Each structure stands twice: as structure tokens, then as C-alpha cells.
């Protein structure tokens with residue numbers, strides 16, 4: 001019997017070979033928003049991992065929406081061409097479906113690379129720019145204050161997301177994930193801790209959800225109807241009085257009603273006061289709460305490292321898919337090793353078929369030319 005983790009699944013019309021998703025992971029290795037050889041190498045080896053879906057990192061829909069100056073973007077013909085070259089290489093050697101996370105960092109934009117400390121860079125410094133947000137409150141004390149988005153600014157962000165979705169569609173990308181988690185712009189609208197607007201986009205929970213839902217609608221109408229649009233959320237801010245799981249469930253239901261194809265439940269990132277109970281599967285209860293209240297596919301993520309652990313998350317029905325970030329960076333063949341451990345089959349490139357250890361004789365799915 002096929003273990004739960006390796007049962008095929010569908011998100012909308014997108015067929016997935018198993019339940020393992022590669023989570024979006026910023027590489028901070030782009031130049032002016034353009035992907036580089038690093039991305040071909042990095043995504044290239046993840047695309048050979050046997051996972052069901054590769055998600056391209058947070059990709060800024062506008063230059064000021066980048067977390068750092070080295071983030072990938074999709075706001076111009078140049079950035080589209082560069083990403084097109086990366087995708088073409090991946091497609092040549094892997095048939096893994098490809099999703100892209102479209103993002104705007106809001107007040108958490110304009111920071112240095114993580115391995116250079118990750119501090120905010122002020123607008124008048126090289127590599128820095130003026131950030132925007134729902135209001136003028138900075139992420140943390142001492143940061144340069146963001147400018148509150150006015151009607152024109154909101155339009156620019158909505159169209160930025162829609163244009164990027166159109167570019168992603170042109171590149172043949174299979175699915176879009178809208179980044180509404182981790183304290184970035186759309187999450188800043190959702191949380192009462194970062195949204196203190198007095199207009200239709202602030203105040204009540206309904207008003208705070210308005211802009212993220214408008215962005216969802218804009219992306220949904222810009223991306224081909226037969227390809228999935230999904231959303232990544234933070235299930236809680238882990239701060240008293242902040243965004244919480246009950247609100248996440250309400251948002252998930254509103255998204256489902258608008259045609260969202262799947263929801264990916266992460267957490268935190270909005271407020272430096274967060275107290276996160278980090279441990280194995282620590283975000284799975286958030287995914288489970290959303291799963292119980294909706295019928296759309298739910299992705300769980302966060303310290304999922306064990307093969308049996310991952311299989312049980314799917315088997316118990318807590319989530320439909322699991323996403324891996326650090327786990328798959330550490331072990332890019334994790335899906336092969338999970339398949340070997342659980343007694344499942346996984347796809348591997350022909351060039352690597354001879355790596356199959358004798359004791360796992362039936363591990364790899366062979367294609368027509370596989371025995372050569």
C-alpha cells in the first residue's frame with residue numbers, strides 16, 4: 001500500500017506526484033531583481049529531489065517590495081527574461097511542477113542580506129529605499145518609518161501583483177502563491193498590531209482583510225483560470241492581541257469562497273515581541289484548524305524533518321501536503337530517503353538511476369529510457 005506521504009494529490013487541475021512541497025526560500029542572490037546562475041544551480045538540484053512541487057522564492061512584484069536588494073523580482077521585461085532562462089533550464093531536465101511565491105515586503109523591505117546582519121538599510125544609503133506599509137509604524141524601534149499607502153499606492157501594489165502573475169503565466173509557471181505571511185505587506189494589513197488605518201482598509205477584521213482579498217482577486221483574474229492560485233498565511237502572530245488562528249480560519253473561508261486553490265499555513269514574523277513555541281511540527285495545529293474549517297487543500301510547514309512524522313501529518317488528515325525548507329536544503333534527496341524508509345517509489349533522473357542501493361530495488365520510477 002502506498003504510504004500517505006506518497007499518495008498522488010491534485011491542487012485544482014495541478015497533479016502532484018506525492019505530498020512533499022518545496023517551500024519558498026529566498027536566496028538573496030539576484031541582481032536588480034534578475035535571477036542568476038545561483039538560481040539555476042539551487043533550483044536545479046531541488047528540481048531533481050523527487051518532491052511534488054518546487055516553489056520559487058518570495059519574488060517581489062515591485063522593486064520597493066524586495067526584502068533585500070538581492071531579492072528576485074518579476075516587475076519588468078528584464079526580470080521576466082532572467083527568470084525565463086532559469087525556468088527553461090529547469091524544464092529541460094525536470095518535469096517537477098513549478099510554483100512561484102509573489103511578494104511585497106512592505107515595512108520589512110530595504111534590509112541587508114541575512115549573512116551581512118540583515119539590518120534595515122535607510123533610504124539615503126546605498127542599497128536602501130523608502131518602505132511603504134498600511135501605516136507609518138516601523139517594524140521595530142529605530143527603523144526608518146514606512147510611508148502609509150494611499151489610494152494610488154494601493155493601486156500600484158494591486159497592479160504589481162496582477163502584472164507579475166501575468167508574467168508568471170507567460171513563463172509557463174504552473175501555480176502562484178501569494179505571500180500573505182511572515183509580517184510582510186499583506187500580513188501587515190491583516191494584523192491589528194500593524195494596521196491602525198482609519199479607512200475601509202483598517203479597523204474591523206473585515207476591513208483589514210479587504211486589501212489582501214483584493215490582491216487575491218487581482219491575481220486570480222490575471223492568472224489563467226485553469227492554473228492554481230494559492231495563499232501563504234501566518235496562522236498567528238504569537239503575540240497577545242495580534243492576528244490569531246480564529247481570524248486565519250475566517251480569512252481561509254473568505255479565500256475559499258473567492259476560488260483560492262490551497263492555503264499554506266505558517267506563522268509569525270509580524271512583531272519582534274513574538275513568542276514562538278518552536279519544536280517539531282509546531283505549526284501543524286494551525287494547519288489542522290484551517291483544514292477542519294475549510295474544504296480546500298491545506299499545506300503544513302515548520303520543523304517537519306522526519307519521514308514518519310511527515311507521513312503521519314498526512315495520514316491523520318491534519319494537512320493535505322507538507323512543505324520543507326531547511327530540511328530539504330540540508331538533505332536535497334529527502335524525498336528519496338523518505339520513499340526508501342516508507343517503502344514508496346519516487347522519480348529520479350535517468351542520469352542518477354544507478355545510485356539506487358540494492359536493498360531499495362524498487363525505489364525509482366523508471367521511464368522508457370530508464371534501463372539504458
Ligand SMILES: Cc1cc2nc3c(=O)[nH]c(=O)nc-3n(C[C@H](O)[C@H](O)[C@H](O)COP(=O)(O)O)c2cc1C
Nearest residue numbers: 023024025026057058301302303304324325326327
Ligand atoms: C533560507 C530560507 C529562506 C526563506 N525564504 C522564504 C520565502 O522566500 N518565503 C517564505 O514564505 N518563507 C521563507 N522561508 C520560510 C520557509 O519557507 C519555512 O516556512 C520555514 O523555514 C519553516 O520550515 P522548515 O522548518 O522546513 O525550515 C525561508 C526559510 C529559509 C530557511
